[in-house]
Amino acid sequence: MxxxxxxxxxxxxxxxxxxxxxxxxxxxxxxxFPGPKLAASTHLFEFYHDVVRHGKFLWEIEKMHFEYGTHEHHRFRRGLLNKLFSKKSVHELAPMMESTLRKLAFHFEEAYKRGTVICLDDAFTALTADIISYYSYGESLDFLEADDFKGEFREAAFELLSFLHINRFFPYIIPTLQLLPHWVACKVRPKMTALFEFQNTVVQHSLRSIHETTTTNEGITKPSKRGIVFETLNHPSVPAPERTLQRLQDEGTILLVAGTEVVARALTIAMFHLNWDKSLLRKLRSELVQVMPTPSSSVNCSELEQLPYLTGVVNEAMRHTYSMMRLPRVARTEQLKYEKYIIPAGTPVSMSSHFVHMDPNLFPEPETFKPERWVIAAEKKENLTKFIVSFTRGSRACIGMHLTYVELYQAIAILARRFDIELYECSIDDMRFVRDIGLGYPEKGNLTIRARVTGIVQQ
Ligand code: HEM
CATH class of the missing domain: 1.20.5 (Single alpha-helices involved in coiled-coils or other helix-helix interfaces)
Incomplete structure (x- = not known):
């Protein structure tokens, strides 16, 4: 009883x-209110940190402020990087980018001498990966040192990307796969080896960035000079919860992934069209001669940006390069009105850039690569660039816009001025993007454009 x-x-x-x-x-x-469910449900959370861990709850609160301060938190993190990716900072990087481009030009020269075929998309991925890694870590990943440009990395990344849609409906698959020991994953999918190597590189750089500090004569501890981005993220003035290994890894991965493949794609698209219709290349070259008197002249970014036809090529490349994904925005506190419809506050609203860039009312014959449309618009003082939304707009917009433009202007100018290339076993169908896997892809496989270097311009 x-x-x-x-x-x-x-x-x-x-x-x-x-x-x-x-x-x-x-x-x-x-x-x-945002915050960990455990803290919201019981005082045991506080008990553990204050009683068991002897007065540590205050710092847990500090961590929560960073983690759950949503918009403010994002603004803080963006604020750390914004200055580094401003137009001014990026223009200061131009000499480093140009010397990396010269390494790529060396591969083109070798391919000419040997008569070998170059995979342009792999080559441009190597270029952009080396640039962003150098800027982030102070050390390049040296993709351009490898004859095959470490092309297996792209293949593995593409394989991972093919989970994108499945992941939306079954979000636990990828985290579960991540729990597998690497050797098991590599046995099942040998291509994953390249991705794990990449992941390991990011971890090593992040670790070194945290541990390599220098002490000044005044006894002040400073981070060592390990790449401008990492140095900034790991500066003692940044609050401690923001300087964890995980945070550096996450930021390092985002920058490398975001700053590599898409820019390479824009370059591939530009080089494909310039060489598919040689009349475009001839027009571009005759314009480039004004600022590059010899084929190996050094380039000045501000001068290149003044060239109307090159600007047209860059803008067309960007018009064809965009995320197909719908990236939502939420008006949290106000109702939105669309025609006769009211959209309640808090509703995520999204649209793919595809519908803007391929709108025939804005860009007649939208599939066609026409640098002239930008030249004509500039002459008429029409602001057509406002319809380029590849980087999106607002507080979440891409941080790498200026970097992208400098890379495109320089690379297109240097390669188009100097090298004659013939596309190899590819056709305009390779440029028809009919599948959405984050970016647009042709009917089968990855975007792959190969070419032979058939001549080196002498004057
Ligand atoms: C053709 C080139 C590029 C395109 C089309 C592109 C596009 C985008 C898009 C669509 C977003 C998401 C914006 C949103 O959520 O609304 C984004 C975010 C981002 N991109 Fe880029 N990007 C490019 C190049 C770069 C480069 C070179 C970097 C390297 C610095 C970069 C770094 C980032 C970062 C860090 C974010 C996250 C920004 C944030 O959440 O505050 N991107 N990009």
């Missing part, structure tokens, strides 16, 4: 406890 009474009491207590947690998590007036 006594035992039953105790059991009933225990059950009642447990039920009360569970109901209270449910109430706190879902029905309490403060339940919508």
């Amino acid at each position: 006594q035992f039953n009474y105790m059991l009933e009491l225990l059950l009642a207590g447990l039920t009360y406890f569970i109901l209270k947690i449910i109430y706190r998590l879902y029905f309490h007036p403060l339940s919508k």
Whole structure:
């Protein structure tokens, strides 16, 4: 009897406890505030950090401010990087980019001498990866040192990308796969080896960035000069919870991934069209001669940006390069009105850039690569660039826009001025993007454009 009474009491207590947690998590007036569910449901969270860990709860609160401060937090993190990717900072990087481009030009020269075929998309991925890694870590990943440009890395990344849509509907698959030991994943998918190597490189650079500090004569600890981006992210003035290994890894990965493949794609698209219709290349070359008197002249970015036809080529490349994904924006506090429809506050609204860039009312014959449309618009003082939304707009817009433009202007100018190339076993169908896997892809496989270097311009 006594035992039953105790059991009933225990059950009642447990039920009360569970109901209270449910109430706190879902029905309490403060339940919508962001934060860890554990902290919202019980005081045991605070008990653990203050009592068991002896007065550490304050720093947990500091971490939560960073983690759950949503917009403000994003603004803070963006603020750290914004200056580094401003137009001014990026123009200061131009000499480093030009010397990396000269390494690529060396591969083109070798391919000419040997008569070998170059995979342009791999070559441009190597170029952009080396540039962004140097800027981030102070050390390039040296993709351009390899004769095959480490093309297996792209293949593995493409394979991973093919999970994109599945992941939307079954978001637990990728985290579960990530729990597998690397050797198991590599046995199942040998291509994953390249991705793990990449991941490991990011970890090593992040670790070194955290551990390699220098102490000045005044006893002040400073981060060593390990790449401008990492140096900034790991500066002692940045709050400690923002300087964890995980944070550096995450930021390093985002920058490398975001700053590599898409820019390479824009370059591939530009070089394909310039060589598919040679009349475009001839026009471009005759313009480039004005600022590059010899084929190996050094380039000045501000001068290149003044060239109308080159600007047309760059803008067309960007018009054809965009994320097909719908990237949502949320008006949290206000209703939106679209024609006769009211969209309630808090509703995610999104549209793919595809529908803007391929709108025949904005860009007649939208599939066609026509640098002239930009030349004509500039002459008429029409602001057509406002319809280029590849980088999106607003507080979440791409941070790498200026970097991208400098890379495109320089690379297109240097390669188009100097090298004659013939596209190899590819056709305009390779440029018809009919599948959305984040970016647009042709009917089968990855975007792959190969070419032979058939001549080196002498004057
Ligand atoms: C053709 C070139 C590029 C395109 C089309 C592109 C496009 C985009 C897009 C669509 C977004 C998401 C914006 C949103 O959520 O609305 C984004 C974000 C981002 N991109 Fe780029 N990107 C390019 C180049 C670069 C480069 C070179 C870098 C290297 C610095 C870079 C770094 C980033 C970063 C860090 C973000 C996240 C920004 C944030 O959340 O605040 N991107 N990019």
